[in-house]
Amino acid sequence: MVFSYLSHRRTCRDKQQERAERIASLPPIYHEPLTLHDKEILSQSVSSLVAAVQTSSLSPSDILVAYSKKALQAHAQTNCLTEVMIASAENWAITANRSGPLAGVPVSLKDLVSVKGWDSSMGYSALVGKPMAADGALVRLLRDAGAVPYVKTNVPMTMLSLESTNDVFGSTENPHKKGYSAGGSSSGEVALLALGAARLGVGTDVAGSVRAPAHYSGVYSIKASMYRFLKQGSASSMPGQEGIPATHSPMTKTLEDLETFWRAVFQMKPWNYDYSVTKIFFECECYWANGNRWGVLWDDGVVAPSPACARALKMVTTLLEKNGHEVVSLKCPSPYEGLQIASQLLLADGGKTASKNHHTFESNDAGMASAFRGLRLPYFVMKLYAWYYRYIRRDYIYAGLIDGFYEKTVSEFYALIARREDYRSRWFKVWREAEVESRQGDQGVDFILTVPNGLPAVPHGGMRHGWKACGYTFLFNLLDYSAGVMPITHVDGTTDALPHTFRPRNAIERANYQMYDAKAMDGLPVGVQIVGRRLEEEHVLEGMKLIERLMREAGGGYVGLPL
Secondary structure (H helix, E strand, O other), X not given: OHHHHHHHHHHHHHHHHHHHHHHHOOOHHHHOOOOHXXXXXXXXXXXXXXXXXXXOOOOHHHHHHHHHHHHHHHHHHHOOEEEEOHHHHHHHHHOOOOOOOOOOOEEEEEOXXXXXXXXXXXXXXXXXXXXXXXXXHHHHHHHHOOOEEEEEEOOOHHHXXXXXXXXXXXXXXXXXXXXXXXXXXXXXXXXXXXXXXXXXXXXXEOOOOOHHHHHHHOOEEEEOOOOOOOOOOOOOOOOOOOOOOOEEEEEEOOHHHHHHHHHHHHHOOHHHOOOOOOOOOOOOOHHHHOOOEEEEEOOOOOOOOOHHHHHHHHHHHHHHHHOOOEEEEOOOOOHHHHHHHHHHHHOOOOOOOOOOOOOOOOOOOHHHHHHHHHHHOOHHHHHHHHHHHHHHOOOHHHHHHHOOOOOOOHHHHHHHHHHHHHXXXXXXXXXXXXXXXXXXXXXXXXXXXXXXXXXXXOEOOOOOOHHHHOHHHHHHHHOOOEEEEEEEEEOOOOOOOOOOOOOOOOHHHHHHHOOOOHHHHOOOEEEEEEEEOOOOHHHHHHHHHHHHHHHHHOOOOOOOOOO
């Protein structure tokens, strides 16, 4: 055990040293301050960069230098990078397809995305020094589209947390405020994007892993439905887990870039690269932009939105109503029931797959460490623990979540899948009745609007209740809905203070609100989540574009970090 621990520490030290040496060995130009030309490149949209490369007014190499310089600065500030591929990217930029829909644009990748010859360790020391044998489907498509992968980014080990930390690479800081989480598990991606060190990034989402980071750090993301976006060939902390659809999804600096990225991927016909992608061409139905009915999920019944998050949601609903859109409180099956089903499905194997490469002495984030401890307890102990919370503490919410937290048999897993399908069928009526009922009826919506999380970014180490507090995102993974997140405002230390009358309803809400301090969180981003039906990502994009346009017309609009 001592030898294994020492070997683990040595592996982590060597990997960090390798990263430092790769940065230090880059040509001097990458370590110089940004020039005016660099800043001009960084200020341009993806579509502008592509047009400049296609007309030969900009070279992919010049773009790579600008974004690589900024990426190294962002890394120094937030510790967001894992694999620094810039030296290899120089050759990739020279040979990039200059006529493709992403011609010459650098793309950052979440650590698990497979690039031939580079590790996808995901923070596990056991996977360090095991480079991928081939590019994944997504990377092959990106290269053919003219894009240039140049860095990979940090994640929490297991990739099941909204906090990003691991022994191999360390913790990633929130780009807006040191000491706070950037989100998870696509944390390194949002740090790069928020700081302008990338315009296009790729993350993954199984319980909110592109949406919560976007909310925490002030960027844009859209969670794809299963079988819509490429994922084959990438590494995974839970290979074979399909009870809760996990999808690769785009993340960007701006909403315009998000649409450009999505359109470019589908222009490349991704089903020709990945057998699992459904053959659906890019669809843009702008009729969704007028006279919609928005169903608002104000509270998931577990953690009420904090004053900051509730204010952002109210800002959007008020703006929609002022512009002729109908806003109603969503009538839907219990989100709490969805969280019960989703949490049991995701870790139905007792956490064995996610912890397969995890050494017992290897640190983990607080939420998953607590979850794995609970899963290892004897069945009767967890039942007794749930009984205590249900009948002694009278905390039915917490009791109902931990009551089913144990490794499932195959028959129990099948029963959970059946529950999931029944739950999905009940949610289907929320949308279907929008088509068959009159607009004067009280049923049916075109979009769902809610918060991405109950709180803004939380301090490091604050994820003890982890999965129990991410119901606002986890719900839509269970349902396999398309869901986007966009920044709206920032925490106001005075306006968003917690009322003295607030009393937590359960242990999960209590633990979360112990972290909420509006004054300390002042300036952190706050977003909203726009949800559409399964495989309706383009419709979600239209909803996001509508909200952003209305905000700008009203003289507002989110202001991100300067370059």
